Amino acid sequence: MSNKVRKEKKSGKKIIALIFVFVSVFCSVFFAARGRFSTTVTNGVAMSIMSPFQRAFSWVGSQLAFVKNTVVEISHLHEQNKQLREEVEILRAQNLTASEYASENQRLRNLLGYKQSAIQFDLVAASIIGRESASWSSVILINRGTFDGVANNMAVVTEMGLVGHVMEAGLNSSKVQLLLDPRSSVGTLIQRPESRVAGIVEGDIKNPNFPKMVNIPKDSDVQVNDMVVTSGFGGVYPKGLVVGKIIEIHNEEGGLLKYGVIDTSVDFQKLEDVAIIVASREAPPEPIQPPPQTPGTETDPHETAEKLQAAQQQIQEAQQQIQEAQQQQLQEAQQQQFQQTENSEAAR
Amino acid sequence: MRIIGLWAMLLILFYALQTSLLTFINFNGFSANLMLLLTVSIAFLRGHKYGVFFGFMAGILQDSTTGSYFGLATFSYMTIGFIFGKFSVNLFREQSLLPVISSFPALAIHFAITIGFLFLLDRQVDLVKFLHEDFWPVAIMQIVLAYPVHRIVIELNEYAKKRH
Numbered sequence: 001m002s003n004k005v006r007k008e009k010k011s012g013k014k015i016i017a018l019i020f021v022f023v024s025v026f027c028s029v030f031f032a033a034r035g036r037f038s039t040t041v042t043n044g045v046a047m048s049i050m051s052p053f054q055r056a057f058s059w060v061g062s063q064l065a066f067v068k069n070t071v072v073e074i075s076h077l078h079e080q081n082k083q084l085r086e087e088v089e090i091l092r093a094q095n096l097t098a099s100e101y102a103s104e105n106q107r108l109r110n111l112l113g114y115k116q117s118a119i120q121f122d123l124v125a126a127s128i129i130g131r132e133s134a135s136w137s138s139v140i141l142i143n144r145g146t147f148d149g150v151a152n153n154m155a156v157v158t159e160m161g162l163v164g165h166v167m168e169a170g171l172n173s174s175k176v177q178l179l180l181d182p183r184s185s186v187g188t189l190i191q192r193p194e195s196r197v198a199g200i201v202e203g204d205i206k207n208p209n210f211p212k213m214v215n216i217p218k219d220s221d222v223q224v225n226d227m228v229v230t231s232g233f234g235g236v237y238p239k240g241l242v243v244g245k246i247i248e249i250h251n252e253e254g255g256l257l258k259y260g261v262i263d264t265s266v267d268f269q270k271l272e273d274v275a276i277i278v279a280s281r282e283a284p285p286e287p288i289q290p291p292p293q294t295p296g297t298e299t300d301p302h303e304t305a306e307k308l309q310a311a312q313q314q315i316q317e318a319q320q321q322i323q324e325a326q327q328q329q330l331q332e333a334q335q336q337q338f339q340q341t342e343n344s345e346a347a348r
Numbered sequence: 349m350r351i352i353g354l355w356a357m358l359l360i361l362f363y364a365l366q367t368s369l370l371t372f373i374n375f376n377g378f379s380a381n382l383m384l385l386l387t388v389s390i391a392f393l394r395g396h397k398y399g400v401f402f403g404f405m406a407g408i409l410q411d412s413t414t415g416s417y418f419g420l421a422t423f424s425y426m427t428i429g430f431i432f433g434k435f436s437v438n439l440f441r442e443q444s445l446l447p448v449i450s451s452f453p454a455l456a457i458h459f460a461i462t463i464g465f466l467f468l469l470d471r472q473v474d475l476v477k478f479l480h481e482d483f484w485p486v487a488i489m490q491i492v493l494a495y496p497v498h499r500i501v502i503e504l505n506e507y508a509k510k511r512h
Contacts, residue, residue: 018400018430025407025423032418033469046412053364061369068372 107273114159115275121238122279123157124148128272129173138181138203140164144276145172153236155277161242161265162186162230163274174276179203179243180211180268187233188213188243195221198231201243201262209268213246213260220258222249228262238280351508358504359402362386362497363409375485380493381458383410383421387429388454388494389447389501396433403429417465424461428454451494452487459483 108125115123126148130141144150146169156163156176164178177184182203189198197220199213216222226246232239246260366382373379383406391399407422432450459478466473 014397021400021404022423022426025404025419025426028419029417029423029465030469046409049360050364050367050409050413053360054368057364057368061372064369065372 104273110159111273111275114157120281121157121277123275124150124278125273125275126150126156126174128274138178138208139167140176140178140271142174142176142274142276143172145170145174147172149278150174150276151278155230155237155241155280156274157241157277158266158271158274160267161244162237163266163268163271165236166276176274178268179264180208184211186237186243187231188228189231190222190246191227191229192221192223195223195226197222198233199228199260201228204261207261210247210261210263211244213262214252214257216258216260218251218256218258222246222258222260224249226260228260238277351511354504354508355402356405358500359383359386359406359409363406363413367414373489376482378482378486380486380489381455382493382497383407383425384428384454384458385447385451385490385494385497386501387425388432388450389498390505391429391431391433392436392447392450392498393501393505394433395436396430399429399433399436400426401429403427417469420462420465423465424458427461428457431457447498448491448494451490455483455487455490 111123111125115121115125124144126142126144128140129143131139142156150166150169152166152169154166154169156165162179164176164181164184166174167177168175179186179201180203182205184203186201187198188201189196197216199216201211201213204210204212213228224246228243228246230237230239230241230243242265244262244264244266247263248261249258250261251258362382366380370379370382387399387403387406390402394402403425404422407419407425410421410425411418432454435450463473463475463478
């Protein structure tokens with residue numbers, strides 16, 4: 001019985017102690033929050049005990065954080081790499097477009113330059129919109145037709161030289177037969193002044209990229225590297241358009257004639273823009289240039305011309321003076337003769 | 349004496365771990381609370397007296413070092429140690445699942461006490477934001493860490509029993 005009472009008393013004391021602790025702690029929170037209670041010493045001791053452990057764990061934590069950051073960075077790098085790849089693809093596409101525009105710009109500039117220099121021709125610029133798939137590079141389709149003034153048999157050129165002629169002119173597109181076509185025949189001659197041999201350039205079905213200049217007499221003066229230009233015969237192609245350069249000369253089978261293989265001045269595989277000659281006229285005569293002078297004795301042609309002009313003027317003045325003097329002498333002679341006649345009549 | 353030293357060492361190590369390493373894994377500044385898990389585990393294994401005592405020691409340690417309001421963590425851990433110690437019965441002592449499940453209500457009580465005190469001290473707390481954004485990540489971390497912590501406490505408790 002006494003044990004039980006003692007146990008209950010002990011338990012009661014414990015409960016009271018527990019309640020006391022709870023209340024004390026509860027109150028300490030408010031006191032501490034209001035700044036009326038501080039445990040500086042306890043805090044200092046606790047922190048001194050804890051700090052080595054915390055430092056060690058912090059070091060481990062910082063290492064792990066470094067690893068974590070590295071992993072995150074790598075994952076970001078992967079993502080960034082992906083984004084950059086996409087960006088590179090977009091930029092490549094843009095670059096390609098820009099290059100395309102630049103290339104087109106260059107071609108059109110060249111064509112414009114040719115248009116400005118070839119003042120004897122009225123040109124219409126056109127772009128190639130198709131090639132006949134059956135014969136890859138013999139017939140092309142351009143985006144200009146009769147609405148633009150294009151008609152059949154008009155010559156088609158680039159700034160490099162002759163391309164072919166309009167085979168069929170549609171309303172807004174036309175078919176152009178290239179000079180590579182075996183059906184095509186262009187009246188040409190050798191540009192070299194000593195030669196001026198005429199021939200016909202036609203496509204070679206066996207060697208589609210290199211047309212032939214045929215009907216050349218065997219003994220005619222034709223050499224490798226001679227430039228071939230249109231002769232203007234036939235009326236389709238104006239005179240003087242560059243066709244290409246002779247790279248090989250062969251004898252015909254019959255033995256009387258020979259033919260030259262021509263490397264065309266136009267690269268037909270890279271052909272994109274052309275110009276159609278819708279009208280042509282006689283080219284104006286070029287201004288006469290002074291003849292080449294012997295080295296070391298060069299004179300200024302303008303100065304010479306001025307001197308010449310001055311000399312001519314002096315000669316003209318001298319001639320005029322002579323004429324005046326002669327006229328005066330003639331008048332004087334006539335007067336003298338008139339006086340003599342009068343005197344003789346008076347004497348009679 | 350040696351056993352007390354081991355418990356003290358466990359408390360210090362876990363607290364150091366909580367305040368250094370585990371802070372690297374945080375959600376809006378909230379990270380796992382190992383002191384709470386230790387208090388719950390000890391309360392389940394040794395009853396409410398030990399629970400309150402351990403809660404007191406853990407709380408004092410926390411309040412002395414990193415606590416903002418001295419006594420707040422002490423009061424909270426003591427209360428939790430008392431409540432879960434009272435619930436502990438011999439039948440469940442050796443089971444690991446109960447402390448794992450209990451880590452969730454323990455955290456809820458801890459936060460409830462803390463927020464209650466903050467309200468009493470006229471501190472403004474965005475309760476809705478806290479419940480929506482902060483509470484759940486911490487609760488998940490507590491549940492994840494509850495089992496390993498409880499296993500360590502069981503092992504130390506078994507060792508202490510044997511040494512007794």
